[in-house]
Amino acid sequence: MRTGNNKRLAFYLEMLRIRVIEEELVRYYAEQEMRCPVHFCIGQEAVPVGVCQALGGADTIMSNHRSHGHYLARGGDLRRMVAELYGRETGCASGKGGSMHLIDRSVNFLGATSIVADTIPIAVGVAFANKLRRRKSVSVVFFGDGATEEGLFYESLNFAALHRLPVFFVCENNLYSVYSPLNVRQPASRNIYKVARSLGVESSRVNGNDVEAVNRASASALRGIRRGRGPYLLEAMTYRYLEHCGPNCDIELGYRAKEELEQWKKADPVAAYERKLIRESVISKDYALKARNRIIKEVGEAVRYAKSSAYPEADRLMMDVYAQ
Amino acid sequence: MANLNMVQAINSALREEMRRDGDVIVIGEDVGADGGVFRATEGLLHEFGAERVMDTPLAESGIAGAAVGMAAYGLKPVAEIQFMGFIYPAVDQIFSHAARIRSRSRGRFTCPLVIRTPYGAGIKAPELHSESTEAMFCHMQGIKVVVPSGPYNAKGLLISAIRDPDPVIFLESTRLYRSVKEEVPEGEYEIPLGQARIVREGTEVTLIAWGGMLRKAIEASEGFDAEVIDMMTLTPIDEEAIYRSVKKTGRVVIVHEAPKTCGFGAELSASIAEYAMLHLKSPIFRVTGYDTVMPLPKLEDYYVPSADRIRRAIEEAMKY
Ligand SMILES: Cc1ncc(C[n+]2csc(CCOP(=O)(O)OP(=O)(O)O)c2C)c(N)n1
Ligand SMILES: [Mg+2]
Numbered sequence: 001m002r003t004g005n006n007k008r009l010a011f012y013l014e015m016l017r018i019r020v021i022e023e024e025l026v027r028y029y030a031e032q033e034m035r036c037p038v039h040f041c042i043g044q045e046a047v048p049v050g051v052c053q054a055l056g057g058a059d060t061i062m063s064n065h066r067s068h069g070h071y072l073a074r075g076g077d078l079r080r081m082v083a084e085l086y087g088r089e090t091g092c093a094s095g096k097g098g099s100m101h102l103i104d105r106s107v108n109f110l111g112a113t114s115i116v117a118d119t120i121p122i123a124v125g126v127a128f129a130n131k132l133r134r135r136k137s138v139s140v141v142f143f144g145d146g147a148t149e150e151g152l153f154y155e156s157l158n159f160a161a162l163h164r165l166p167v168f169f170v171c172e173n174n175l176y177s178v179y180s181p182l183n184v185r186q187p188a189s190r191n192i193y194k195v196a197r198s199l200g201v202e203s204s205r206v207n208g209n210d211v212e213a214v215n216r217a218s219a220s221a222l223r224g225i226r227r228g229r230g231p232y233l234l235e236a237m238t239y240r241y242l243e244h245c246g247p248n249c250d251i252e253l254g255y256r257a258k259e260e261l262e263q264w265k266k267a268d269p270v271a272a273y274e275r276k277l278i279r280e281s282v283i284s285k286d287y288a289l290k291a292r293n294r295i296i297k298e299v300g301e302a303v304r305y306a307k308s309s310a311y312p313e314a315d316r317l318m319m320d321v322y323a324q
Numbered sequence: 325m326a327n328l329n330m331v332q333a334i335n336s337a338l339r340e341e342m343r344r345d346g347d348v349i350v351i352g353e354d355v356g357a358d359g360g361v362f363r364a365t366e367g368l369l370h371e372f373g374a375e376r377v378m379d380t381p382l383a384e385s386g387i388a389g390a391a392v393g394m395a396a397y398g399l400k401p402v403a404e405i406q407f408m409g410f411i412y413p414a415v416d417q418i419f420s421h422a423a424r425i426r427s428r429s430r431g432r433f434t435c436p437l438v439i440r441t442p443y444g445a446g447i448k449a450p451e452l453h454s455e456s457t458e459a460m461f462c463h464m465q466g467i468k469v470v471v472p473s474g475p476y477n478a479k480g481l482l483i484s485a486i487r488d489p490d491p492v493i494f495l496e497s498t499r500l501y502r503s504v505k506e507e508v509p510e511g512e513y514e515i516p517l518g519q520a521r522i523v524r525e526g527t528e529v530t531l532i533a534w535g536g537m538l539r540k541a542i543e544a545s546e547g548f549d550a551e552v553i554d555m556m557t558l559t560p561i562d563e564e565a566i567y568r569s570v571k572k573t574g575r576v577v578i579v580h581e582a583p584k585t586c587g588f589g590a591e592l593s594a595s596i597a598e599y600a601m602l603h604l605k606s607p608i609f610r611v612t613g614y615d616t617v618m619p620l621p622k623l624e625d626y627y628v629p630s631a632d633r634i635r636r637a638i639e640e641a642m643k644y
Contacts, residue, residue, distance in 0.1 A: 035448045036449070036450060037449050087622050095622070096617075096619040096623065097450055098450045100450065101450060101451060114452050115410060116410075147382070149382040149386075150382060150383050150384075150413065151385055151386070151413070178353065178361065179354045179358035180382075184356070184357075184379045185379070185381040186381065254358075255358050311622035311623075312622065312623060314623065314626045316623065317616055317623050318614060318615075321617070
């Protein structure tokens, strides 16, 4: 099935938006005003975009520490995200959580967490509530390859399979957990998506840098889930460009080869798609440039908004611990 | 002697013990090839090889549980958990097994295990990256809780912890990792567990602190005739050292960055009230974090006890 041009344009613009926002934030990070640990998702944009473009408005998503792409692709507010990174009270978590704790009910973004794998069972619980209340929405959860090593992953998939819950597990396999490549963490013969099957969860693997492929796979998975076929796991193969946490490249550390990074960059999800759309006359070079500049401006405005917002007052410290 | 920061001192302790004792091994996420997220295990893989320095899967419960088995069966694992906030998945293994295997086996199995983990605020990381829940571990019998306050005692305490026949939770204040340097002897030396240290002698008020808060307490003590105690080991508690000081000064200010309710300060206060009440000239004061989640980043400065807050508590104790 061929993806229509309107859709392709949307995919492109969404990916470009995340890419440029992240690149700009990397630039602003150097000013040292954004005082919180940030896990950038540059290189991985096709996964959140491909998945979120297949969702309906009532579907919910949960995220992990590398949350910006998920939040933005779900329609999160850039200004509130940036304000959160700057620790301002206008942030989507009132400036108290930072990059790893984005949360925004208004766009059904039920939250990111800094604890690897911890949102997987919570998303399963959300799906359980949806099923019980006969709500049609699907609960989506993004997590990395590392998260599949936590016991919670197995417990969650088992629970979801047992109750045929409407939950969509999206594993962004970028081959690394911090400095550790897959081969020191999982046996060479392991395929994460096959593990899911062995637990009773339907699954497949997709090229996570191909936004159309991710979108097709997601749309088909979501159709099955909505028809009551139970949970689905999609393993999307992708790659992170920057250091695990922070704005720099860390290739000099030596835990991954420069050639590997270069190889992945050749298949860059945004640039390759841009070339393709230009080649097929869906967009022009000029269009791409203008789009990029528009986003740069948008980030500039968001950063100004953040910087001009106040820090939370000291009395906010004790708020929201219990019902007031 | 070398002028080392705490990361280097910890690295040096691990190296000494691994050289001395072939049973000592290091395990944890990313501890091998790249020496851990705070670089405390840097170079160990190179010197001791992949059998003794192991990058583990991302699985804290598995790390802790496997370490219990290793420890029970002849090895002396030193496990690293990347942040204290990530230790909770491992708590089941620590509480249910590490802490009990000696008692459960009536002493036939022991658990010479060390779990090192960075704790506390100070690097502007939110929530679970700034945890200070040491009291939770103090509450569990069968494990020891050790908190160094600087490079020198970090090395000596870690060596003792590794040699100790029982499981030790070793908490490393992130704020101290690179901010202070001290002269640290090159060879091996032990600082006994279970012993507090008088950092500064005084006669009018006793300040009790540990880890990342010790320096704040010392700073606040300037201008007072204050005795400052560095707990170093929380459990087992060095009750003698505390009572001796309290009997001398009659006033106590306890400082910790953990939330107040059921913090370790509560235990100290209760036992002082129990055993030294008649020597007290004022109520016991606690200067602590608040009973809320560690916020980011601006409120961190309100959250963590400051020298000012400690000073005010000392003044209150003095004028009582
Ligand atoms: C329970 C827990 N353990 C360890 C960490 C430290 N940590 C943060 S992200 C990360 C790697 C996660 O790898 P993966 O799930 O593959 O996601 P990626 O960072 O590759 O996107 C680790 C070990 C954590 N946050 N939580
Ligand atoms: Mg990964």
